[in-house]
Amino acid sequence: MISAQSAYQALYFAFQRQQWRQLRNAVPLTLTEADLEKLKGINERLSLSEVTDIYLPMSRLLNLIVQSKQQRSQVLGEFLEHTSPKTPYIISIAGSVAVGKSTTARILQALLQHWPEHPKVELVTTDGFLYPLKDLKKKGLMQRKGFPESYDMKMLIDFISDVKSGKSKVKAPLYSHISYDRLADTFLEVDQPDILILEGLNVLQTGLDTETPDLRPFVSDFVDFSIYVDADYDLLKKWYVDRFLQFRSGAFANKNSYFNHYASLNDAAATDIAENIWESINGPNLLNNILPTRERAHLILRKGQDHLMNQVLLRK
Ligand SMILES: Nc1ncnc2c1ncn2[C@@H]1O[C@H](COP(=O)(O)OP(=O)(O)OP(=O)(O)O)[C@@H](O)[C@H]1O
Numbered sequence: 043m044i045s046a047q048s049a050y051q052a053l054y055f056a057f058q059r060q061q062w063r064q065l066r067n068a069v070p071l072t073l074t075e076a077d078l079e080k081l082k083g084i085n086e087r088l089s090l091s092e093v094t095d096i097y098l099p100m101s102r103l104l105n106l107i108v109q110s111k112q113q114r115s116q117v118l119g120e121f122l123e124h125t126s127p128k129t130p131y132i133i134s135i136a137g138s139v140a141v142g143k144s145t146t147a148r149i150l151q152a153l154l155q156h157w158p159e160h161p162k163v164e165l166v167t168t169d170g171f172l173y174p175l176k177d178l179k180k181k182g183l184m185q186r187k188g189f190p191e192s193y194d195m196k197m198l199i200d201f202i203s204d205v206k207s208g209k210s211k212v213k214a215p216l217y218s219h220i221s222y223d224r225l226a227d228t229f230l231e232v233d234q235p236d237i238l239i240l241e242g243l244n245v246l247q248t249g250l251d252t253e254t255p256d257l258r259p260f261v262s263d264f265v266d267f268s269i270y271v272d273a274d275y276d277l278l279k280k281w282y283v284d285r286f287l288q289f290r291s292g293a294f295a296n297k298n299s300y301f302n303h304y305a306s307l308n309d310a311a312a313t314d315i316a317e318n319i320w321e322s323i324n325g326p327n328l329l330n331n332i333l334p335t336r337e338r339a340h341l342i343l344r345k346g347q348d349h350l351m352n353q354v355l356l357r358k
Pocket residue numbers: 085087088089092137138139140141142143144145146243281284285348349
C-alpha cells in the first residue's frame with residue numbers, strides 16, 4: 043500500500059522557505075519603497091521578507107502559468123478558426139478562519155497588478171455569499187456559520203459562472219464583519235477583469251462532500267489555479283483568539299457591531315468567549331469541512347509561528 047507520505051511526494055514538489063525564496067532570483071525586485079509601504083498598509087504586521095521570499099516567487103510562477111493559459115486560448119482559437127472571447131483567469135484561496143486568506147489575497151492582488159501588462163485584478167470573498175443573518179436564524183444555522191450549508195451555493199456558482207463567461211458588471215454581495223451579516227444594498231461590481239481572486243473557506247469544497255450530494259458544478263470547475271493556506275490547529279486557534287482580542291478596541295467598539303457587547307470585556311473573559319467560539323464552530327468546521335480539501339489545491343502554503351511561511355508545496 044502507498045503511504046500517505048509517499049503519495050504526498052508523488053503529488054507535490056516540496057520546498058523549504060530557503061529553497062523557495064531562490065526561485066525569485068531571476069525576477070528583479072521591481073517594487074519601489076513606496077510599493078512596499080503600500081503592501082504594509084494591507085497588514086502592518088506583514089514582514090517584508092515575506093513579500094520577497096514567498097510572494098515574489100509566487101508572482102513569478104503565476105505570471106508564467108497565466109501566460110501559458112493565454113497561449114492555450116490562442117491554440118484553441120486557431121483550432122476553432124475564430125478567437126473565443128477573453129475569459130478571466132480565476133485563482134482561488136482556501137484555508138481556515140483566521141489563517142490569513144484575505145491578507146494573502148490582497149498581497150497577491152497588489153503584486154499581480156504590478157506585472158508589466160498591468161492586468162485588472164478583482165478580489166471577491168465568499169463571505170458575501172453566506173445567507174443573510176435572518177435566513178441563517180430561520181434555518182437554525184447561527185452556530186454553523188462558515189459550514190457548507192450556511193452558503194447560498196446557487197448564488198455563488200451563478201456568480202462565478204457569469205464572470206467566467208465574460209459577462210460585464212457582475213454583482214458580488216459583500217459581507218460585513220461589523221454587522222456580522224451580508225450588506226443589504228451594497229455590491230462589488232466585477233467587470234470583465236483579467237484575473238479574479240476568489241477567497242474563502244469553501245472554495246475547494248464540492249457538492250459531493252455532503253451526505254445529500256448536490257450535483258451542481260463546483261467552484262473548482264471554474265478555477266484555474268487554487269491555493270490553500272495551511273497552519274497547525276493550535277496556531278490557528280491562537281490567531282483567532284488574538285484577532286478577537288484586537289477587535290475589542292476596533293471593530294467591536296463600533297456601536298453597529300454585532301459584537302458590540304464584547305467591547306468592554308477584560309482579557310480573560312474575551313479569551314474565554316473566543317476560545318469557545320473557536321472550539322464550537324470554527325475548529326470543527328476546519329477539521330470536518332476545510333482541511334479535508336487541502337490536497338485538492340495546486341499550491342499549499344504552510345505557515346508557522348508569527349504567520350511566517352515555512353514550506354511551499356507545488357502540485358507536479
Ligand atoms: N502575513 C501576516 N503577518 C502577520 N499577521 C497576519 C498575516 N496574515 C494574517 N495575519 C493576521 O492574522 C489574522 C487573520 O488574518 P485574515 O483576516 O487575513 O484571515 P482570514 O483567513 O481572511 O480570516 P476569515 O476567514 O475570518 O476572514 C489577522 O489578525 C491578521 O492581522
